[in-house]
Amino acid sequence: MVSRRLVLGAAATTLTAGAAGAIGYRAWRDREPAAPPAQDSQGRLLWRNWSGIEHAYPAQRLAPASEDELAALLRTAVAPVRPVGAGHSFTGLATTDGALVSFDAMTGLAGHDADARRATVWSGTRLSDLGPALAEIDQEMPNLPDINKQSLAGALATGTHGTGRLSPALHGGVASFRIALADGEIKTCSPRENAELYHAALVGLGAFGLVTQIELQNQALTRVLKRSWVADLEQTLESWPELQRAHRNIEFYAVPFTDMAVIISCDPTDRPVLPRGPDEDTSGLMLLKGLRDWLGLAPQARRAAAGLAFGGAEPTEAVDEAWKMLSNERPVRFNEMEYHVPIEAQVPALREVIAAIEKHRSDVFFPIEARTVQQDEAWLSPFYRRDSGSIAVHTYYKDDHEFLYELVEPILRRYDGRPHWGKLHSLRAADFASLYPRFAEAAALRREVDPNGLFMNAHLRKVFAGDET
Numbered sequence: 001m002v003s004r005r006l007v008l009g010a011a012a013t014t015l016t017a018g019a020a021g022a023i024g025y026r027a028w029r030d031r032e033p034a035a036p037p038a039q040d041s042q043g044r045l046l047w048r049n050w051s052g053i054e055h056a057y058p059a060q061r062l063a064p065a066s067e068d069e070l071a072a073l074l075r076t077a078v079a080p081v082r083p084v085g086a087g088h089s090f091t092g093l094a095t096t097d098g099a100l101v102s103f104d105a106m107t108g109l110a111g112h113d114a115d116a117r118r119a120t121v122w123s124g125t126r127l128s129d130l131g132p133a134l135a136e137i138d139q140e141m142p143n144l145p146d147i148n149k150q151s152l153a154g155a156l157a158t159g160t161h162g163t164g165r166l167s168p169a170l171h172g173g174v175a176s177f178r179i180a181l182a183d184g185e186i187k188t189c190s191p192r193e194n195a196e197l198y199h200a201a202l203v204g205l206g207a208f209g210l211v212t213q214i215e216l217q218n219q220a221l222t223r224v225l226k227r228s229w230v231a232d233l234e235q236t237l238e239s240w241p242e243l244q245r246a247h248r249n250i251e252f253y254a255v256p257f258t259d260m261a262v263i264i265s266c267d268p269t270d271r272p273v274l275p276r277g278p279d280e281d282t283s284g285l286m287l288l289k290g291l292r293d294w295l296g297l298a299p300q301a302r303r304a305a306a307g308l309a310f311g312g313a314e315p316t317e318a319v320d321e322a323w324k325m326l327s328n329e330r331p332v333r334f335n336e337m338e339y340h341v342p343i344e345a346q347v348p349a350l351r352e353v354i355a356a357i358e359k360h361r362s363d364v365f366f367p368i369e370a371r372t373v374q375q376d377e378a379w380l381s382p383f384y385r386r387d388s389g390s391i392a393v394h395t396y397y398k399d400d401h402e403f404l405y406e407l408v409e410p411i412l413r414r415y416d417g418r419p420h421w422g423k424l425h426s427l428r429a430a431d432f433a434s435l436y437p438r439f440a441e442a443a444a445l446r447r448e449v450d451p452n453g454l455f456m457n458a459h460l461r462k463v464f465a466g467d468e469t
Contacts, residue, residue, distance in 0.1 A: 030293070030398055047100060049087040051335050051397050058100035065105040067212050071184035073101075074210070080457040083206045085151025086126065089158060089422035090335050092459035093205060101210060103151065110213055112137050118175060120215045123153035131323035139218035140323045143167045143249070146369070148327035153211045158422035159203045159382050161390070162326055163251040163371035165244045165343075169383055171202050172376045175217045179209040182454040186212065197449065200442040202378040205421055207446055207460050224248075225269040226276070226325040228262060229315035233354075236261040237347050244372055249326065253367035254350065255288065256357050257299055258306035262367065266325050274319040279329055284310070285366070286332070289396065292365035299362065334366060335401040337408055337424040338392035339417030340382040343372060346389025349415040353391060356407050366394035379438035382418040392423070429465035 036055045038046050044057040059078045064070035074081065077099040084094040084102055094100065103124025112119040117139050121130060127148035134140050143162035150160060156177075161169035176190035179201060187209075189198035201208035236243075236252055243250055249266040287309055295302035318325065341349050350370055357364050369392040373383050382388065393408050395401040405426050412419075418435050419425035433439045443464050450456070456464070 033398060044097075047084070047087075047094075049089060049094065051090055051333050053090065053335055053397075053401070054092050054095055056095040056097060056100070058096055058098065060099040061102070062099055063102045063105050067178070067180065067186050070101075070106075070180050070210065070212065071186060073099075074180060074182065074184045074454070077101075077454075079452075079454050080460075081210075081454050082457055083153065083157075083210050085124065085154030086149045088147065088150050089154070090424050091422060092457065093158070093422065095459065096457050098457075103153065103210075103212075106212065109133055109137075112139070114138070117218045117220065118215055119218055120213055121152055122213060123151065123211045125152045126150065127152060127155060127327070131327075134218060135221060135321060135323060138221055140221050140321065141170065141216060142173055142219050143170065144323060144326040145170070146251075146328055147330050152214055154422075156202065156214065157204055157206050157211070159378075159380075159420060160422065161371070161373045161383070162249065163373070163390075164247075164249040165372045165387065166374055167249065168374045168376045169381065171378055171381065172374070173217050174202060174214055176215040177202070177211050178213040179211050181209040182450040182452065190215075196441075196445060199377060199379045199438075200445045203380045203382075203421065205380070205460060205463065207455050207464065208449055209455070222268055222322045223270065223273070223319060224266045224322045224325050225271060226264070226266045226318045226320075227315055228264045230310055230313045231261050231263055233259050233261045236263060237351065240347055240370075251369060251371040253369055254354055255306070255310075255367045256354060256364050257292075257302050257362070258288075258310070259303060260306065260310060266322065269319060271319045274317060276318040276320065276324070277316065281328060281330075282332055288365040288367075292363065296362045299358070333397035334394040335397060335404075335424060336392055336394045337401075337404040337412075338369075338390055338420040339409070339412035339415075339425075340373065340388040340390045340420065341412060341415040341417045343387045343389045345415040346370065346372070346391065349389075349412060349417070350391050352411045353393065353408055356411060357393075360407060361403055363399060364393075364395065366396065368393050379442045380421075380436060382420060384436060384438070388418075390420075391417075392420075428462050432463065 036046055040057040046055055048055040062073050064073055079098045080096045081099045082094050082096040084100050106122040107125045108122055110120040110122055119139055127150055145160045145162050156171045159169055178186055178188050180186050187194050233254055247265040247267055252261045252263045254261050291302050291305050371390040373388045375383050375385050375387050404424055
């Protein structure tokens with residue numbers, strides 16, 4: 001069934017296209033970015049991340065099927081050794097001209113404790129596969145991110161999170177993990193066993209070693225009501241603290257050049273299952289792109305057309321188990337910068353970001369995502385001992401993203417923001433030392449467990465400057 005939103009959107013686009021083409025976004029800009037060669041001069045094959053902005057030509061591609069095999073490979077692997085999952089990080093975390101290690105042969109459940117609601121999971125397991133696997137044993141993770149295509153280890157290593165004032169990031173549910181160190185030794189880490197390494201490597205960027213297994217503290221399957229609705233942006237900003245208190249999981253998207261927000265909440269319910277309908281997010285996003293393309297230089301007309309397309313949209317509801325509700329399909333590629341600021345600074349910082357984009361960047365059409373995350377104790381967690389509000393700015397993969405460093409990042413840094421480890425940022429070791437109280441201790445422990453810098457690529461040398469050999 002074609003929704004009212006899409007009918008109005010198509011009408012708005014059709015009515016404005018012919019009249020506004022002369023002042024709109026030039027069509028020649030909307031072209032596929034040039035791809036690197038499929039192989040380098042030495043015949044090594046190309047690896048690229050999901051958005052396409054990072055690439056490498058690894059000398060080795062390794063896919064161990066067991067911890068013993070991994071330990072043996074690490075003793076002869078070409079440095080730098082970097083783990084790779086789904087490639088959803090926008091930074092150079094996985095790039096290497098040495099060994100690229102995939103854990104796609106180490107996936108699924110390794111065991112579980114039904115009474116304690118714990119499950120041990122191999123590190124290469126994709127979040128999209130973990131949900132149904134846990135559901136079969138009447139368990140689910142307490143929270144999930146917006147996208148669930150990542151590997152579990154990759155999501156944990158970068159501090160990936162969902163939303164909810166009382167909901168920690170994914171690593172908040174890790175009871176223990178096993179990690180292969182540079183010399184091939186496998187260690188179990190928990191708050192009681194190798195505790196320092198647990199706290200340092202829980203959000204470890206793959207810099208301390210390669211995580212092989214994760215023991216998750218889960219919860220019983222929970223049915224939730226998911227609601228999505230369009231609201232006035234200013235009213236949403238004003239009521240954001242109240243909305244956080246009223247819902248278990250809630251986020252909103254501020255839509256630039258529209259004065260509108262899309263709010264999404266998930267709350268426990270005993271209502272009968274009402275399956276999710278067909279995805280409208282992608283078509284809605286492409287409508288916003290169309291409005292940008294045709295009316296990018298006519299902001300008032302752009303607002304009016306957006307109001308016609310989205311303003312009367314009816315709220316949507318769905319009811320099902322939480323693991324089916326919390327994540328979404330995001331097939332449209334993008335690049336992203338996300339910072340986590342003190343929760344009381346989220347709205348002021350977001351106001352400045354929106355104002356700066358609407359003043360200087362009429363080409364932006366992706367909504368800006370706002371979420372909340374509970375503090376935790378992981379030394380390199382962006383949420384270390386600080387309840388946080390997250391602000392994520394996205395750009396279409398065909399569009400310029402360099403402005404994020406010049407326009408958006410300075411605002412978020414002024415509000416004491418800590419960047420998401422897997423998303424775009426320009427920070428170096430000195431910055432992290434000032435943002436993370438335990439950074440020096442984490443760096444020292446990293447040197448201790450990897451004295452020869454086996455896992456240190458160019459990106460990590462920037463993070464841990466002066467920490468490589």
